[in-house]
Amino acid sequence: MYQHKLDKDIRCPLEYGLEIFGGKWKSRIICVLAKKDVLRYSQLRKEMGNITDAVLASMLKELISNNIVTRQSYDQIPPRVEYSLTDKGKSVVPILQNICKWSGVYHREDSDNTMIQCRQCDYNK
Template identity: 80%
Template sequence: MYQRKLDKDIRCPLEYGLEIFGGKWNSRIICVLAAKKVLRYSELRKEMGNITDAVLASALKDLISNEIVVRKSYDEIPPRVEYSLSEKGESVVPILQSICKWSGIFYKDDNDHMMVHCQKCDYR
């Protein structure tokens, strides 16, 4: 498993926030879970589209360790695991919607490549 040579040097709350919900996949995972509420791994992967299993698993681990996503496993055969947003994760959604509204002012629409869950974002 990859380990950083140096610890991250986060010195401000903005850097902390961007570390947690910034990047390509974390914000998308949060938005999908906000829209769908509870998803199994395979359902989440299907909603995400072009993400690999390794990247999705890693992103989910990070989001779980940062208490943004809750992983609930059921003692059933076959095993069932569901993912949802925690209370902390739900609190991030308005921030992401605000960023989306701001970005919508400057972002050039490319409807051919827009992700399915992003079509639900009403930034206009």
Template identity: 75%
Template sequence: MYQHKMEEDIRCPLEYGLEVFGGKWKSRIICVLAEKGTLRYSALRKEMSNITDAVLASTLKELIADDIVHRKSFDEIPPRVEYCLTEKGNSVVPILQSICIWSGAYHKEDNENTMTQCKKCDYKQGKGGIFK
């Protein structure tokens, strides 16, 4: 019978990091919250563009579970919920900035579909506009 050489729960730290902030939407949400600070769900959705409510809600739940994003709900009618980066979430921002600087050297620009946060980021110079 086949036996795994490694236990399934042993993970590479890089793999953990990519799971926490990798993928199409997680890094974008982190960048938007890094630039804008605290946002309500509707404002965050508007900033994201091209994301469905189901995907945004699911991604936010994952980021909350990983302690990257903090969700604060207010006991009001109508209900109000705000999202912001946690201390751990803010610690990811310099990592994403480094990835942006590296990617800027190799990425072909598509100004028509670039997120507004990316347009403000001077990643080619390593100054990271949204990360200041």
């Protein structure tokens, strides 16, 4: 895993928020988990579409370390692991929905290329 040469110097709450849920995949993972509640890794991967296993695993680790997503493993055969949003993760959903609503006004894409989750989102209309 890439190691930053300098420690992050986050001085602004907005920078903190964007670090936590910004980027291409984190907000999508949060939105999928908000809609589906609890998902196993393979179900989440399927819902995400074109994300690689390495990227999904990395994003989940970051979201877990920031207490946005929780990972529940069950001691059974075959092993079962489920992911869901924490209360902190659920609290960011309205913010992402507002961003989506705002973006829907200014950004229109061909609906064939829009993610399945975005087509189902009430805030993107």
